[in-house]
Amino acid sequence: MKKLILWDIDGTLIVSHGAGVRAMEKALIKRFGVTCDLGRIDWAGRTDSWITGEIFRHVGLPDTPQNTHDYLETYLELLPAELRDGRQGQVLPGVLQLLEQLHHRQDLAQGLLTGNLRRGAELKLTHYRVWHYFEFGAFADDSPRRNDLGPHALRRAKERHAVEFDPANTFIIGDTPHDIECGKVIGARTIGVATGRYSVAELTAHAPTAVFADFADTAAFLRVIDA
Numbered sequence: 001m002k003k004l005i006l007w008d009i010d011g012t013l014i015v016s017h018g019a020g021v022r023a024m025e026k027a028l029i030k031r032f033g034v035t036c037d038l039g040r041i042d043w044a045g046r047t048d049s050w051i052t053g054e055i056f057r058h059v060g061l062p063d064t065p066q067n068t069h070d071y072l073e074t075y076l077e078l079l080p081a082e083l084r085d086g087r088q089g090q091v092l093p094g095v096l097q098l099l100e101q102l103h104h105r106q107d108l109a110q111g112l113l114t115g116n117l118r119r120g121a122e123l124k125l126t127h128y129r130v131w132h133y134f135e136f137g138a139f140a141d142d143s144p145r146r147n148d149l150g151p152h153a154l155r156r157a158k159e160r161h162a163v164e165f166d167p168a169n170t171f172i173i174g175d176t177p178h179d180i181e182c183g184k185v186i187g188a189r190t191i192g193v194a195t196g197r198y199s200v201a202e203l204t205a206h207a208p209t210a211v212f213a214d215f216a217d218t219a220a221f222l223r224v225i226d227a
Helices: 019-032 048-061 065-083 097-105 118-127 146-161 177-185 200-204 218-226
Strands: 003-007 109-112 168-173 189-193 210-212
Touching: 003 146, 019 048, 019 065, 019 118, 048 146, 065 118, 097 109, 097 218, 109 146, 146 177, 168 177, 177 189, 177 200, 189 200, 189 218, 200 210, 210 218
Parallel strands: 003 109, 003 168, 168 189, 189 210
Antiparallel strands: none
């Protein structure tokens, strides 16, 4: 086992058409009685814990550990209902086929590197029936800063598989410049996909290893990781 594939979730594996955003907005009302339009916050590619701090700053709430805990617990309570109400949510093109093919390969491991809380990641990916492909990952619980998550993912991959994965044989896959940047921080290779809010041109400007419009051409994706 030599290669490590680390996936982002929202805009990369799935789209939930705003389920997470709605749950965050409703959690703020339920827990603190205040509103915030998350459209005012550049949350794409950020972590849930980072977004929470920005929300508190926008609405004037104290950014304390207790407030953060209470808010995120409320968000996780509300998220399942919003996922069920996500009328157009889906696993993105080619993703299910790739996860299945990679799952059966003996030369690589795949995990998550996501801005979601671990429980949020599990709720989302269980809803879309792909959680079972991932045995480890790095999450917003580890740090509010996405660039801190790579070492956590490498450590957990080693713990799970008893393999020291070389960052040069690690691929971090995501739909935002933040995904590309956090891969470069650890010396990993990076794959951008324009199924989120950034275009192929915008992702290409950040010089990832490869960029795709989507993953419908699974053979093209596999050629990149097997090069």
